[in-house]
Amino acid sequence: MAQYVPLRKPLHQRPESSHVSGTKRTEWGLPLIRNQLTISSWLALGGCLQCLLFLVGGRIAFVPAFLLIFYRIVDAALMTKGLKSNPALNDVIFNKFAVHYPDSEGKFGGKPANKDIVVFHIGARNNHPLGMFAPGFKELGDYFDNMAKDIEKRSEEYGLMGITSYTAANETATNNEIMTVMFFENFEGLQKFAHDPLHREAWNWWNRKVNSLKHISIWHEVFRCPAGNWEGIYVNSHPRGLAATTVPLTLEKDNEELGVKAGEKAHYYPIVDARKGLLKTSAGRMSATGSDAKEHEKYNDDPYENYGRLNAV
Numbered sequence: 382m383a384q385y386v387p388l389r390k391p392l393h394q395r396p397e398s399s400h401v402s403g404t405k406r407t408e409w410g411l412p413l414i415r416n417q418l419t420i421s422s423w424l425a426l427g428g429c430l431q432c433l434l435f436l437v438g439g440r441i442a443f444v445p446a447f448l449l450i451f452y453r454i455v456d457a458a459l460m461t462k463g464l465k466s467n468p469a470l471n472d473v474i475f476n477k478f479a480v481h482y483p484d485s486e487g488k489f490g491g492k493p494a495n496k497d498i499v500v501f502h503i504g505a506r507n508n509h510p511l512g513m514f515a516p517g518f519k520e521l522g523d524y525f526d527n528m529a530k531d532i533e534k535r536s537e538e539y540g541l542m543g544i545t546s547y548t549a550a551n552e553t554a555t556n557n558e559i560m561t562v563m564f565f566e567n568f569e570g571l572q573k574f575a576h577d578p579l580h581r582e583a584w585n586w587w588n589r590k591v592n593s594l595k596h597i598s599i600w601h602e603v604f605r606c607p608a609g610n611w612e613g614i615y616v617n618s619h620p621r622g623l624a625a626t627t628v629p630l631t632l633e634k635d636n637e638e639l640g641v642k643a644g645e646k647a648h649y650y651p652i653v654d655a656r657k658g659l660l661k662t663s664a665g666r667m668s669a670t671g672s673d674a675k676e677h678e679k680y681n682d683d684p685y686e687n688y689g690r691l692n693a694v
Contacts (some may be wrong), residue, residue, distance in 0.1 A: 385481050385489040386654040388474055389620075390640060391647035392627070398544035399625050400561060401533050404526065412548055417512040419554045472619050476689030479655035479666055480613035480623040487636045489653050492668040493660060494609045498542070498623075499568050502602040504560035509596035512556055517594045524583035529561070531579050540570030543626030558598075564626050568605055609669030614655060616685075624652055656685045 396402075418426070434442035459465035482496050483489050505525075509515030532541055542564040549558040565571045574580060587599070613623040627648040634643050641647045658674065659665040661683075665674025677683065 385479075385658070385660065387483075387489050387650070387652065388476060388478055388654060389650035389652045391487070391630075391649045393645065393647055395536060395627060395629065395648045398529075398533060399621070400529055400544040400546045403546065413513060413559075416548070416555055416557055473617060474615070474620070474652065474689075475617055477614070477616045477655045477685040478618075478624070478652050479615070479660040480626075480651045481653045481660070482628055482651045483630065483649045485630065486634065487630055487632050487641060487647070487649065492609065493666045494611050494668050497567065497608050498606045498611060499565040499571050500604040500606060501563040501565060501571055502560060502600075502604075503563070504558055504598075504600050506558040506598040507556045507596065508598065509556075515596055517590055517597060520586065521597060521599075524586065525561075528577075528579050528583060531577075532563075532574055537629055538570075539574045540566035541574075542566060542628060543623075545622050545625055562622060564623060566628070568603075571603065607669075610667060612663060612666035613651075614660075614663070614666065620650065620652060624650070626651060654689070656689065 415423075431442065431446065434445075456465070460467045479493070481489055481493060484491060484495075503525075505521060507513065507515055507518050509518070513519070529544060532539055533544070536542075544561060544563050546559065546561045549560070552558060563571075565574075587594070611623075615621070615624055618624070627650055629646055629648050631646045632641055632643055635641070653660065655661065655666075659668070659672075660674070662672065662674045662676050664670045664672035664676055
């Protein structure tokens with residue numbers, strides 16, 4: 382069977398999901414705040430603040446705004462010319478890579494889409510004119526954050542592989558919908574999470590308050606994906622979605638290539654090189670199709686053949 386090349390080495394400690402690690406960054410919460418007002422409202426607020434500063438400090442009040450714009454322009458120019466590192470590229474994998482999970486020996490072989498997965502979408506939208514200050518919205522967010530932190534700590538108990546969050550970009554001018562995607566190894570783990578006391582506490586709170594929370598929309602969706610019937614493909618991307626998941630393994634034999642010794646627990650990323658073999662095409666990555674991944678050969682155009690790197694980091 383095919384052996385795929387992993388592009389991420391396993392870790393001895395489970396990495397935090399992108400959802401939880403994001404809450405610890407200095408930027409966390411800024412998109413939510415920015416999403417509360419329209420662009421015109423933010424510009425009007427900025428204009429009012431500038432007027433107040435002018436009344437207090439005179440013409441010197443114009444200096445901070447011009448300095449900030451000058452700094453932003455210079456900063457962008459330096460990054461464009463390669464004279465300064467671009468923080469937006471941190472953790473980007475410059476390659477075409479796919480999702481493929483290791484076997485019990487920590488080897489990346491076998492058919493693509495080699496395990497069952499369960500995908501859980503959960504989302505909320507606030508339709509109140511007060512936005513984030515609407516009744517119940519903070520409580521809803523607190524309940525969810527507590528549940529996310531708890532399931533992270535008990536990930537193996539639930540079979541949780543990872544969590545990624547998104548904000549809708551084009552539905553409304555403000556208060557766009559928030560969606561979180563959780564990936565589980567099996568449906569039983571998701572059901573266990575659904576009936577956990579912490580989730581039940583949030584559930585009871587909502588049931589008590591539902592008549593007064595008509596301005597808040599909540600929803601979830603569940604997808605049970607059998608082996609061979611899913612795929613994940615990425616180019617020049619941060620690990621997102623399935624690529625940001627991990628699975629825990631304790632090997633019986635040493636894996637010198639990945640630096641894991643027998644008896645040690647390690648958390649494996651499912652990130653593998655997808656430039657060659659069955660992982661080149663969508664049909665090939667979904668092994669249930671029986672494809673040999675040669676669908677694209679008729680185009681005689683493969684920009685990824687010699688692109689990227691071929692080693693684990």
